[in-house]
Amino acid sequence: MTDLSEGGMDDLWSIATLLLQVWFSVMIGLIMIPAMFGLSLGVTSVYIQILVKILEWATLRIQRGHRDRPTLPVPAPLPNGLIQREGGSMEQEMGELRRYRTQSISRGEFALSDSFYFYRKGLESIVDDQVTQRFSSEELVSWNLLTRTNHNFHYISLRLTVIWGLGVIIRYCVLFPLRITLAIIGLSWLVIGTTLVGFLPNRRVKNWLSELVHLMCYRICARGLSATIQYHNKNNKPQKGGICVANHTSPIDIVILANDGCYAMVGQSHSGLMGVIQRSMVRSCPHVWFERSEMRDRHAVTSRLRAHVAAKSNLPILIFPEGTCINNTSVMMFKKGSFEIGGTIYPVAIKYDPRFGDAFWNSAKYNMVSYLLRMMTSWAIVVNVWYLPPMTRQEGEDATKFANRVKSAIAHQGGLLDMAWDGSLKRDKVKEEFKEQQQKMYSSMVVGKKARNSQEPHTESTRR
Numbered sequence: 067m068t069d070l071s072e073g074g075m076d077d078l079w080s081i082a083t084l085l086l087q088v089w090f091s092v093m094i095g096l097i098m099i100p101a102m103f104g105l106s107l108g109v110t111s112v113y114i115q116i117l118v119k120i121l122e123w124a125t126l127r128i129q130r131g132h133r134d135r136p137t138l139p140v141p142a143p144l145p146n147g148l149i150q151r152e153g154g155s156m157e158q159e160m161g162e163l164r165r166y167r168t169q170s171i172s173r174g175e176f177a178l179s180d181s182f183y184f185y186r187k188g189l190e191s192i193v194d195d196q197v198t199q200r201f202s203s204e205e206l207v208s209w210n211l212l213t214r215t216n217h218n219f220h221y222i223s224l225r226l227t228v229i230w231g232l233g234v235i236i237r238y239c240v241l242f243p244l245r246i247t248l249a250i251i252g253l254s255w256l257v258i259g260t261t262l263v264g265f266l267p268n269r270r271v272k273n274w275l276s277e278l279v280h281l282m283c284y285r286i287c288a289r290g291l292s293a294t295i296q297y298h299n300k301n302n303k304p305q306k307g308g309i310c311v312a313n314h315t316s317p318i319d320i321v322i323l324a325n326d327g328c329y330a331m332v333g334q335s336h337s338g339l340m341g342v343i344q345r346s347m348v349r350s351c352p353h354v355w356f357e358r359s360e361m362r363d364r365h366a367v368t369s370r371l372r373a374h375v376a377a378k379s380n381l382p383i384l385i386f387p388e389g390t391c392i393n394n395t396s397v398m399m400f401k402k403g404s405f406e407i408g409g410t411i412y413p414v415a416i417k418y419d420p421r422f423g424d425a426f427w428n429s430a431k432y433n434m435v436s437y438l439l440r441m442m443t444s445w446a447i448v449v450n451v452w453y454l455p456p457m458t459r460q461e462g463e464d465a466t467k468f469a470n471r472v473k474s475a476i477a478h479q480g481g482l483l484d485m486a487w488d489g490s491l492k493r494d495k496v497k498e499e500f501k502e503q504q505q506k507m508y509s510s511m512v513v514g515k516k517a518r519n520s521q522e523p524h525t526e527s528t529r530r
Contacts, residue, residue: 093247101289102282110446114294114422117445120229121210121421127226128209159183180508197487200396203424210421212444237443241292245442248290256283257346264349276350277328277381284324291318292446297326302453304329304412307378311404312414313397313476314386316425317434318441319416322449329384330354330374352380368406375409382412387469388489393426394418396483397476400469411457413472415480419448452479 100107160183211233259279266272288295303326304310310329312319323329328351335355336344347353354370374380387400394417405411418425423444427437441447454475459468470486477484 252286304382398489402465413454
């Protein structure tokens with residue numbers, strides 16, 4: 067009896083060993099090696115096509131279920147906000163409120179009806195402000211068979227429920243182990259490879275090997291997310307000695323962009339595992355890491371970045387001027403510091419397809435580990451990247467106007483909403499200058515521009 071049990075255990079170990087060998091052979095032969103050399107066997111493309119067919123069938127099945135069972139609540143098409151806004155200027159909207167009065171707004175007189183404009187704007191901001199909704203996940207009109215994007219799901223049919231259950235098994239029992247294994251291998255190879263390359267003398271061979279190691283590692287990590295990336299206008303790719311600026315949705319934006327080219331990263335120095343990765347990367351490539359004390363010194367940051375750009379042999383700097391992650395629907399205010407450095411700006415627009423997974427990182431709700439878990443249990447990461455023509459500051463253009471011009475170009479290309487609000491409102495209060503801007507706009511209407519301009523010198527002398 068003992069011999070039989072021992073034989074059974076040996077058979078189980080043999081089967082487990084065989085399965086592991088097959089697992090790693092498939093992973094290395096069909097995923098890692100093609101990824102390292104930028105090749106694709108077309109498996110991911112077929113997988114995405116199958117997903118599209120399944121999601122289209124699920125959408126039609128849900129719609130038919132609502133027709134057959136009218137008692138089910140039907141989710142209405144999601145507008146861009148809860149309130150229908152006028153969209154006119156302050157002067158136009160106040161002029162509309164004054165239309166029943168005999169005097170016009172051009173006479174520069176105060177009208178009691180003006181207060182209703184501010185009441186309405188205040189209520190709109192309380193109910194549905196344009197800023198807060200940019201820091202929550204993008205809503206979908208149709209369910210994509212992911213539980214976390216399914217807030218209005220009701221039982222429709224057995225087949226749809228079975229498809230959802232199979233999806234859970236595939237995502238958590240097949241895709242997740244595969245993806246976590248690829249991520250561990252990619253990050254391990256990044257640390258080991260960059261550390262070894264760092265011991266070489268500073269010559270062309272070192273730079274070439276460094277770029278090769280970085281590309282291989284990021285491509286392995288991208289396959290670990292089942293990323294399907296479509297790059298457009300590659301002739302506009304960032305060049306050495308330049309500055310690449312892009313809209314920011316997720317920490318994996320770096321992986322998406324570095325999958326097609328090498329960049330010098332800019333950021334704060336960290337401890338722990340992130341610190342180990344940063345220190346190994348900087349051995350082989352001139353990344354720009356700042357200590358926490360330096361990050362507060364704007365002059366020191368600008369000086370180091372300007373010195374990096376001045377060396378035309380250095381990799382292009384990758385910067386996300388928004389300073390925080392936005393939910394894949396908008397582009398918010400670009401910090402002007404990135405545009406004071408000088409040099410050529412290479413704008414890049416990034417747009418994720420929300421049907422296959424929510425790439426937005428809501429740092430106020432999820433820590434990094436939870437976020438990566440959500441990413442690795444999504445269907446896939448499907449994203450479009452557009453390289454825009456290089457841009458430089460025009461004569462007489464300050465850094466703020468230049469930043470807004472680049473931001474508008476990125477928003478237009480990516481089909482994103484161009485917003486003037488600061489992304490730091492995610493954590494901070496509204497700056498006083500924004501309030502003063504509204505006050506100045508109204509005072510110029512009531513007092514009159516000429517009178518206001520004549521008072522400004524006196525006001526400035528009083529302040530001094």
